[in-house]
Amino acid sequence: MQHHRQSAIARAIRGVLLTLVGLFFLFPIFWVVLMSFQTNADILRTPPSLFFTPTLDNYVALITGQLDTAVGSLKISYMRNLWNSLVLSSASVALSLLLGIPAAYAFARYRFRLGENIAFTLLSFRFAPPLLVLLPLLLYFQDLGLYDTYIGLVWVYQLITLPLILWIVRGYFEDISPDIEHAYRVDGHGWLATFLKIAVPLARPGIAAAALLAFIFAWNNFVFALILGSSDVQPVTVGALAFITASGIQYGQIAAGLVLSMLPTLVLALLAQRYLVEGLSLGAVKG
Amino acid sequence: MAGLELDNVTKIYRMRGKEPVLAVDRLDMAVGDGEIVGLLGSSGCGKTSTLRMIAGFEDATAGTIRLGERAIDRLPPARRNIAMAFEGYALYPPLRVRENIGFALLRGRHPRGEVERRVGQVAEMLEITDILDRYPPTISSGQQQRTSLARALIRDADLHLLDEPMSQLEPQLRAILRARIKDWLTGRRMTTVFVTHDQTEAVALADRIAVMEQGVLQQFGTPAELRDRPANLFVAGFIGEPPMNLYPAEIVADGGGPAIAVQSAAGAAAFRVPLPPADAAPALHERLTPGQQVHFGIRPHKVRLGTGDLSGTVLSNRWLGDQSHIGIDIGGCLLTAVTPDPVPGGADGTIAVDLPAAAINLFDAEDGRALFHGLQEAGP
Numbered sequence: 001m002q003h004h005r006q007s008a009i010a011r012a013i014r015g016v017l018l019t020l021v022g023l024f025f026l027f028p029i030f031w032v033v034l035m036s037f038q039t040n041a042d043i044l045r046t047p048p049s050l051f052f053t054p055t056l057d058n059y060v061a062l063i064t065g066q067l068d069t070a071v072g073s074l075k076i077s078y079m080r081n082l083w084n085s086l087v088l089s090s091a092s093v094a095l096s097l098l099l100g101i102p103a104a105y106a107f108a109r110y111r112f113r114l115g116e117n118i119a120f121t122l123l124s125f126r127f128a129p130p131l132l133v134l135l136p137l138l139l140y141f142q143d144l145g146l147y148d149t150y151i152g153l154v155w156v157y158q159l160i161t162l163p164l165i166l167w168i169v170r171g172y173f174e175d176i177s178p179d180i181e182h183a184y185r186v187d188g189h190g191w192l193a194t195f196l197k198i199a200v201p202l203a204r205p206g207i208a209a210a211a212l213l214a215f216i217f218a219w220n221n222f223v224f225a226l227i228l229g230s231s232d233v234q235p236v237t238v239g240a241l242a243f244i245t246a247s248g249i250q251y252g253q254i255a256a257g258l259v260l261s262m263l264p265t266l267v268l269a270l271l272a273q274r275y276l277v278e279g280l281s282l283g284a285v286k287g
Numbered sequence: 288m289a290g291l292e293l294d295n296v297t298k299i300y301r302m303r304g305k306e307p308v309l310a311v312d313r314l315d316m317a318v319g320d321g322e323i324v325g326l327l328g329s330s331g332c333g334k335t336s337t338l339r340m341i342a343g344f345e346d347a348t349a350g351t352i353r354l355g356e357r358a359i360d361r362l363p364p365a366r367r368n369i370a371m372a373f374e375g376y377a378l379y380p381p382l383r384v385r386e387n388i389g390f391a392l393l394r395g396r397h398p399r400g401e402v403e404r405r406v407g408q409v410a411e412m413l414e415i416t417d418i419l420d421r422y423p424p425t426i427s428s429g430q431q432q433r434t435s436l437a438r439a440l441i442r443d444a445d446l447h448l449l450d451e452p453m454s455q456l457e458p459q460l461r462a463i464l465r466a467r468i469k470d471w472l473t474g475r476r477m478t479t480v481f482v483t484h485d486q487t488e489a490v491a492l493a494d495r496i497a498v499m500e501q502g503v504l505q506q507f508g509t510p511a512e513l514r515d516r517p518a519n520l521f522v523a524g525f526i527g528e529p530p531m532n533l534y535p536a537e538i539v540a541d542g543g544g545p546a547i548a549v550q551s552a553a554g555a556a557a558f559r560v561p562l563p564p565a566d567a568a569p570a571l572h573e574r575l576t577p578g579q580q581v582h583f584g585i586r587p588h589k590v591r592l593g594t595g596d597l598s599g600t601v602l603s604n605r606w607l608g609d610q611s612h613i614g615i616d617i618g619g620c621l622l623t624a625v626t627p628d629p630v631p632g633g634a635d636g637t638i639a640v641d642l643p644a645a646a647i648n649l650f651d652a653e654d655g656r657a658l659f660h661g662l663q664e665a666g667p
Binding site: 183185190 | 376
């Protein structure tokens, strides 16, 4: 009995603590969602209040591209930014998967001259400050006609997405017993078929996780597009700057913009969840 | 089905920043059509490297591998027409046991009915009929191993490779399956090379056994040859349970004729075994000269107790239910004897020991090469 009561208490404490942690992390999101339905006046009221008249004005302004401020009407292209974010992030991740998965496989399965050095150089892109290369890149991009193009930005985004995918997927390939591939080859298949039919499907959970992570990193990137593109190709992270207007900061629109920009990654995470869980259950197969 | 020929096959692993490792050293071996050969040795002796070179997962550093009329060492694994059972099973996780076993046949466009029939046949032989519709992650490691074996044994390949095929099976099942697998292989005349570190398994399954150590083939022969005519000191000590009694010794010329003076581990003179007369074993007298350093060996099963000129002290006496293992101290040498009957008497006391000349093995003290088996000169 004693034991049972204790475990009940422990359960209760654990529940309370988990709720607290959850509140701590989710509260900002909750607050942003509330803000997106408030007018600037409501937001800036002191003390802040949970009670207000909800308004869709912020969303309307974003979707129509017409921002009405105290000093006049302003054109914004937030929906365009959102579209750019989608294009840039998806294209970057897709290209990185195309390049990174075969590369990860090669690094996992074969030892070759300078192999480790190449892999590490690719990883070092992740911890070198991007500003280091941005100015020279800007000059080259202007010369090459890559400035302000999707292709140029997707190219630069490889600095973010490719190393992530390469290193995460490499680990998954290393965890797959090479003998499963050997068995498939002995059964009469070439290495390409083995790679496509055995290695890639078995590493799929890792690929899904890496792709999701790379997508989020690409989505959140700010400086590359700020410097290497104009508003025609800039993503939401840069587009949100438009809300800092001459007449003040448009908190309501910023909040609404944030909510909209969270949605694609949220949807993607929910979709990828299936593969992530599959990855956990596949762990029992190894060895 | 075809014969396999390894000619001067060498494998050197070169890792950057490390000493190159010689895994297989100039291996020559010919496996006849339909023959079953076991590669036997401790871990790291090169037997698995050899198997992987035959299968094509490793490139041979030098040498050629022929299967039937074809040189296969430059072919990709898919074109060698080889079936293999892996030590780590390597089953396809998303496929049922049934699909795993029939996988290669289905791909080879065999009719579905025939594949079903053959899967049923091999599954019955290996006693996995009840798990055919399960998935590999949900069955035990012994069952996974039998599935992996079935996947190799079902195929009509030119050569079957089995890597530690029964390591995960329970002893009773292992004994039964050894016999069945042997029947399966010989009945279908399947050329087979398997790797094992278990000599009971090697003896039970193989027509011939290749003993490897440190990348070098020590001896390649039938189980009886390995037992009765070990080519060198390593094979003599490696094959047999309990292992052969081996001691350093010197040839001496006594007043009563030449003899073998056996020394204890401490180097002291322990006992002497006279050589048979010159007319009975002329070669022995010709080849051995007084003062020559040799190793003296005799199998525990060949030691005779209760008769003979030597006398020893019984240190241990264990009856194992079907044989006796007796430890005897003769002048500081520990001698193990095995007899089919219980030896009466306590653990203490002296016992007469006979080491028959026909059972004596002599090895060169320098390179360990066998010199004599019984009264006969060891072959090259």
